[in-house]
Amino acid sequence: MKTIKIPELKIEVSAEVLHKGKTYQECMRLKPKDWRMQRINEVVWLANSKYAEKLKMFTGWNDSFFAQPFRLNKEKGLVAGFVACSIRVDLDCSKYPLVPNSALGVRWARDLR
DSSP states (O other): OOEEEETTTTEEEESSOBSTTOOHHHHHHTOOTTOEEOOHHHHHHHHTSTTTTTTTTTSSSOEEEEOOOOHHHHHTTOEEEEEEOSSOEEEEEEEOTTOOOTTEEEOEEEEOO
């Protein structure tokens, strides 16, 4: 897995969105040890940063799940997603984890030591 270090956030992220077309549960089974899903604040910061182009965040083909920020939604089993294309950017906190999507995958992150 190719990665990019983001020293400003003290994290490292996968350079590409991985496991497209998989459900949330399948993505989590494929999660590398010591890695996690990106958090909403990381997704927003990266989308507004110099890294956005390198990470291809606005191509419409690099949509990804991210860690559910709301306890109630998490308890309901919902996951969250980031979608960006030429006409919109969407942070959605009501994705159904059992629904695969060919454009939806996961960008792994881990804290830098």
